[in-house]
Amino acid sequence: MGSEAGDLRELPRAVSGQEVRDLSRGRVSEAVGARALGGLEDHDPFILLNLVLSTLAALQAPVIMMSQNRQAHKDRMQANQDYEINLMAEIEIRDLHDKLDSLRFKQWHELWHIQKRQIELLEHLCERQANPEMKAPAPTPYVPPEL
Secondary structure, three states: OHHHHHHHHOOOOOOHHHHHHHHHHHHHHHHHHHHHOOOOOOOOOOHHHHHHHHHHHHHHHHHHHHHHHHHHHHHHHHHHHHHHHHHHHHHHHHHHHHHHHHHHHHHHHHHHHHHHHHHHHHHHHHHHHHOOOOOOOOOOOOOOOOO
């Protein structure tokens, strides 16, 4: 029991911002209470309310601005990351297009050689059919082209 009382005496002292808050809260409460009880007549009833709201706005404005600056910084970082990701994706897509173009060229080249070979074989067959007694040399085997 005695240690609990000692602990209560050792509570940390409120910092200056907390003291100001408590002091202003107490004074505002006193003023509002006195006016509510009808002890004082207020000629300008909204001066106190204006003071409280102005003080509140003055205290909140820097906090709001700091949070907006932090959010803007986060948004810029996210935009930079998005840009880098999009740039890498664009480079990969360009590489894929180059590979597809290369494969397409290779296939067209092979098809052209195959068609050329088919025409040679067809000409050879036509010559044989036109002159069956003439001995034409046998066609050479097909060798695929190299790129």
